Amino acid sequence: MATAEVLPERKVYRVHREKQLCRILESAERLFDERGIDRVTMAEIVSAAGLRPSTLYQYFSSKDDIVWALVRQTMERSALRIQSTVEKAHGLALDRISALMEGLTEQLVKWPEEVRFMAQFDALYARDWSAERLLSPEAELFPDGFTHLTTLIHEGIADGSLRADLDPQISMHAALNAAVATQRRLASLGSRVEAEYGQPVERLFREATRVILQGLSAQ
Amino acid sequence: MATAEVLPERKVYRVHREKQLCRILESAERLFDERGIDRVTMAEIVSAAGLRPSTLYQYFSSKDDIVWALVRQTMERSALRIQSTVEKAHGLALDRISALMEGLTEQLVKWPEEVRFMAQFDALYARDWSAERLLSPEAELFPDGFTHLTTLIHEGIADGSLRADLDPQISMHAALNAAVATQRRLASLGSRVEAEYGQPVERLFREATRVILQGLSAQ
DNA sequence: TTCAAATTCGAATGAATAGTACGAATTTCA
DNA sequence: TGAAATTCGTACTATTCATTCGAATTTGAA
Numbered sequence: 001m002a003t004a005e006v007l008p009e010r011k012v013y014r015v016h017r018e019k020q021l022c023r024i025l026e027s028a029e030r031l032f033d034e035r036g037i038d039r040v041t042m043a044e045i046v047s048a049a050g051l052r053p054s055t056l057y058q059y060f061s062s063k064d065d066i067v068w069a070l071v072r073q074t075m076e077r078s079a080l081r082i083q084s085t086v087e088k089a090h091g092l093a094l095d096r097i098s099a100l101m102e103g104l105t106e107q108l109v110k111w112p113e114e115v116r117f118m119a120q121f122d123a124l125y126a127r128d129w130s131a132e133r134l135l136s137p138e139a140e141l142f143p144d145g146f147t148h149l150t151t152l153i154h155e156g157i158a159d160g161s162l163r164a165d166l167d168p169q170i171s172m173h174a175a176l177n178a179a180v181a182t183q184r185r186l187a188s189l190g191s192r193v194e195a196e197y198g199q200p201v202e203r204l205f206r207e208a209t210r211v212i213l214q215g216l217s218a219q
Numbered sequence: 220m221a222t223a224e225v226l227p228e229r230k231v232y233r234v235h236r237e238k239q240l241c242r243i244l245e246s247a248e249r250l251f252d253e254r255g256i257d258r259v260t261m262a263e264i265v266s267a268a269g270l271r272p273s274t275l276y277q278y279f280s281s282k283d284d285i286v287w288a289l290v291r292q293t294m295e296r297s298a299l300r301i302q303s304t305v306e307k308a309h310g311l312a313l314d315r316i317s318a319l320m321e322g323l324t325e326q327l328v329k330w331p332e333e334v335r336f337m338a339q340f341d342a343l344y345a346r347d348w349s350a351e352r353l354l355s356p357e358a359e360l361f362p363d364g365f366t367h368l369t370t371l372i373h374e375g376i377a378d379g380s381l382r383a384d385l386d387p388q389i390s391m392h393a394a395l396n397a398a399v400a401t402q403r404r405l406a407s408l409g410s411r412v413e414a415e416y417g418q419p420v421e422r423l424f425r426e427a428t429r430v431i432l433q434g435l436s437a438q
Numbered sequence: 439t440t441c442a443a444a445t446t447c448g449a450a451t452g453a454a455t456a457g458t459a460c461g462a463a464t465t466t467c468a
Numbered sequence: 469t470g471a472a473a474t475t476c477g478t479a480c481t482a483t484t485c486a487t488t489c490g491a492a493t494t495t496g497a498a
Binding site for chain 1: 454455456457458459460465466467
């Protein structure tokens with residue numbers, strides 16, 4: 001009692017645990033995408049991951065735990081990918097916004113399951129997620145905070161690439177939100193879109209971002 | 220066997236049944252919005268409607284039945300409301316599109332729970348809905364079919380209100396889809412949007428539609 | 439008021455489900 | 469090789485769920 005106890009320094013097989021964690025998350029992600037988050041049971045995840053129930057509970061204490069881990073992972077991944085796309089872009093503000101849209105397109109085409117998962121998150125979890133738990137997707141995209149977006153508008157007006165009548169406080173938020181919303185809805189509807197509109201998802205999304213960019217552009 | 224049996228002409232207390240049906244659907248709608256479709260149990264719907272389980276099953280054979288009835292009802296209602304908004308609009312194609320966007324705004328502001336419900340539908344049910352079961356939201360809006368949208372672009376280019384470089388085959392689909400997607404995502408995120416962007420949902424949505432319209436507009 | 443049929447109720451059933459507990463077997467890695 | 473970390477196997481509890489069935493109640497027409 002007199003001296004602080006040294007923490008047990010519990011030994012752990014880190015690489016092994018990391019791999020198991022991955023197995024579980026991958027299985028869960030696939031199942032969530034195939035059947036919807038709320039319809040997937042722990043037992044299914046267990047057997048998809050090739051484990052026993054008691055083992056799974058060594059890693060996650062509930063399905064919600066798994067969901068949140070996946071959300072975090074997915075957001076981080078997609079933020080990194082899109083950031084790297086955007087970083088390559090220089091020049092006019094409009095071009096940088098265009099690069100951002102291109103990043104969203106790439107994600108939609110290459111990792112539609114991720115986008116679908118985030119769409120489920122939007123519709124089901126976003127409303128009662130606690131702020132501490134997670135940054136918003138946009139915040140994840142722009143670590144400097146939303147001032148970055150506001151600045152972008154200012155720069156664009158200054159360099160003549162964006163319309164002068166845009167409102168720095170909200171235009172960029174609105175445009176980005178519209179793009180993300182469109183991306184996620186198209187991912188969710190998937191082949192149904194193609195059947196009804198007779199156009200591939202990618203084409204429709206590109207056209208949507210083109211319209212949005214056109215709406216921001218100076219001429 | 221020789222003669223066809225006359226159908227029993229089963230007697231039914233129509234007005235009573237209609238009222239009960241309403242009770243059930245209203246209770247279910249509220250619960251679905253509060254807690255998410257897949258997390259609501261039959262027992263909850265039952266008690267929210269003030270019935271016994273066995274009574275509910277006289278009206279709906281499963282939760283899916285209830286969901287689909289609600290989807291149909293919600294789509295019909297919103298399509299009617301928006302149609303009436305659009306019908307009042309005349310003149311340039313751009314103005315008619317603008318009226319459509321205004322209709323979406325009104326719906327978002329006045330009946331956000333309906334929009335949230337449809338957002339859940341998009342994310343969870345849309346992928347495996349059978350075409351016979353339901354028209355798409357856009358098809359519901361435009362009974363004449365999608366040719367209407369294509370025509371609208373043609374007219375807009377002709378009357379000089381829309382950009383000449385739009386693609387009649389997809390521009391309008393893309394714009395409408397973007398607007399609907401934005402509307403549903405904003406409804407889902409709700410107060411979270413306001414907390415993070417510091418702007419009311421309505422303001423953000425109006426700005427998004429403004430950008431989209433600007434992107435379609437000739438100058 | 440009466441009566442048959444429509445509707446509701448009460449109670450019960452069986453199936454899934456989440457989550458736990460613990461000792462034995464297996465794997466990891468120093 | 470050996471100690472410890474991890475998994476397995478199994479069994480168990482308790483809950484929640486959807487659904488059914490026959491009895492009771494209510495309805496509306498005569």
